[in-house]
Amino acid sequence: MSVFLHAIEGVITLLLMGLSGWYMSYKGWIDENNRALLPKLVNYISLPLFFIYNLTTTFSKDQLEHLITGAAIPFLSMIICYFLSLLFVRILHIKHGHRGTFSASFTNSNSIFVGVPVTLALFGEKALPYALLFFFANTTFFWTIGNASIQSDANKSSSWKDYMTVATLKKIFSAPICGFLISVFFILTDIKLPPFLMDTAKYLGNMTTPIALIFIGATLYSMDFKKLKFDRDLNGVLLGRFIAAPIVTYIVGSFFPIPELMFKDFIVMSSLPAMIQTVVLSSLYKTDLEYATVIVSITTILSIITIPIYMVLLSYM
Numbered sequence: 001m002s003v004f005l006h007a008i009e010g011v012i013t014l015l016l017m018g019l020s021g022w023y024m025s026y027k028g029w030i031d032e033n034n035r036a037l038l039p040k041l042v043n044y045i046s047l048p049l050f051f052i053y054n055l056t057t058t059f060s061k062d063q064l065e066h067l068i069t070g071a072a073i074p075f076l077s078m079i080i081c082y083f084l085s086l087l088f089v090r091i092l093h094i095k096h097g098h099r100g101t102f103s104a105s106f107t108n109s110n111s112i113f114v115g116v117p118v119t120l121a122l123f124g125e126k127a128l129p130y131a132l133l134f135f136f137a138n139t140t141f142f143w144t145i146g147n148a149s150i151q152s153d154a155n156k157s158s159s160w161k162d163y164m165t166v167a168t169l170k171k172i173f174s175a176p177i178c179g180f181l182i183s184v185f186f187i188l189t190d191i192k193l194p195p196f197l198m199d200t201a202k203y204l205g206n207m208t209t210p211i212a213l214i215f216i217g218a219t220l221y222s223m224d225f226k227k228l229k230f231d232r233d234l235n236g237v238l239l240g241r242f243i244a245a246p247i248v249t250y251i252v253g254s255f256f257p258i259p260e261l262m263f264k265d266f267i268v269m270s271s272l273p274a275m276i277q278t279v280v281l282s283s284l285y286k287t288d289l290e291y292a293t294v295i296v297s298i299t300t301i302l303s304i305i306t307i308p309i310y311m312v313l314l315s316y317m
Contacts, residue, residue: 010154021215
């Protein structure tokens with residue numbers, strides 16, 4: 001029971017940070033004039049530095065090489081989920097302007113801000129390398145294919161061909177993925193940054209989660225919840241996040257001779273809420289911000305229910 005409560009507490013912490021953003025908007029401290037600063041601060045400053053500090057202090061060269069070779073299962077699972085999301089886009093007739101956000105949310109989970117605390121709570125520190133392995137694959141996929149997909153929602157063309165050909169180099173090499181790649185380069189070449197630079201990256205990088213959640217809370221305050229509907233655009237994401245992605249991961253993982261603990265952790269990691277940065281990118285690219293905010297908020301709230309369900313299911317495996 002203590003493990004269960006600890007996992008739920010991690011999700012509640014995220015919700016409370018989001019609530020602080022709602023309160024700041026209620027008080028008028030965050031308004032339409034200054035709210036746009038928050039996603040820019042996350043995307044261009046804190047998140048790239050978050051990667052530089054955390055990756056270079058977490059992984060050695062040997063560990064990173066092991067992660068790269070061992071990331072086949074989550075990578076393959078996400079590729080399958082992504083193409084599955086494209087199929088759902090057509091089957092469910094997802095709206096133009098929602099399709100990229102739909103696919104990114106369907107495919108990628110909140111593997112670091114929710115995934116790591118949940119892994120530690122459910123499986124202990126011995127499972128942390130597996131969570132970081134999933135995070136490595138998830139981050140790479142989101143900030144390349146996911147980033148390009150969300151940006152495609154800003155394309156007002158109704159052509160499916162236009163939607164499929166937006167993954168240009170300019171879109172893929174965003175500030176976060178550049179920070180991620182710089183981190184990998186530093187690790188592989190054994191480059192050590194001076195302590196004052198690492199401290200700067202640490203402090204600014206640690207702002208990522210609070211600022212992103214404050215922005216989500218502020219956006220929620222400005223929304224008209226009377227318009228909130230569990231329509232196919234939202235229900236399709238819920239189906240992907242909580243059912244399709246874990247099932248795909250289970251099937252893919254069954255074909256690989258991996259430790260049981262790794263197998264279970266991958267399933268849990270694949271079933272987590274949509275990435276917080278989905279809202280950040282939606283704001284930056286001026287897509288449907290309310291849609292992205294609802295996805296992240298609803299999946300985070302529902303994870304209070306789904307995480308215990310997967311705990312019970314995995315206990316019988």
